[in-house]
Amino acid sequence: MPTLFEKIIAREIPAKIEWEDEFCIVIHDIQPQAPLHLLIIPKEPIPRxxxxxxxxxxxxxxxxxxxxxxxxxxxxxxxxxxVINNGPDGCESVPHLHVHLLAQRQMQWPPG
Known part of the structure; x- marks a missing residue:
């Protein structure tokens, strides 16, 4: 069964696309955790x-x-x-590796 991200890449589910090339797609997160929250998703899936x-x-x-x-x-x-989340304790929500780019606010440390 295709992941949510595979459906976005196939244009079966709409997304606000910021960038795309032959290897990846960059979309805006639908539940942003910062004023700018992008997801950089490889087209060739790696689960985590x-x-x-x-x-x-x-x-x-x-x-x-x-x-x-x-x-x-x-x-x-x-x-x-x-940020790259990995597994349940890492807050991974989609089993398709992706990179979060968060910005335009002060980040806290430690995260999580």
């Missing part, structure tokens, strides 16, 4: 970071480079946070 293989390195690196590009696009020179 703990299940990524050694050969997934280029794909994972691409997601972080797109996070950098989104930070430039939104002029986030004052800072931003990148």
């Amino acid at each position: 970071l703990a299940e990524a293989g050694d050969n997934d390195g280029p794909q994972l690196g691409h997601l972080l480079l797109i996070a950098r590009e989104m930070a430039k696009k939104f002029d986030l020179a004052n800072g931003f946070r990148v």
Whole structure:
């Protein structure tokens, strides 16, 4: 059964798309935790970071480079946070690895 993100990538479910290339799609989170909350989602699904293989390195690196590009696009020179949730205790809600880019508010530490 396709994940929510696979349905968004297939355009079966609408989303506010900010960026797309052959490897990933960037959408606005529907339950934002910051004024800017983007999800950077690989088109080739990996269930979670703990299940990524050694050969997934280029794909994972691409997601972080797109996070950098989104930070430039939104002029986030004052800072931003990148988060990857993994498993139930990590607050993973969709079993399809994705990167959260949160910004435009002061982040707290420790998170969670």
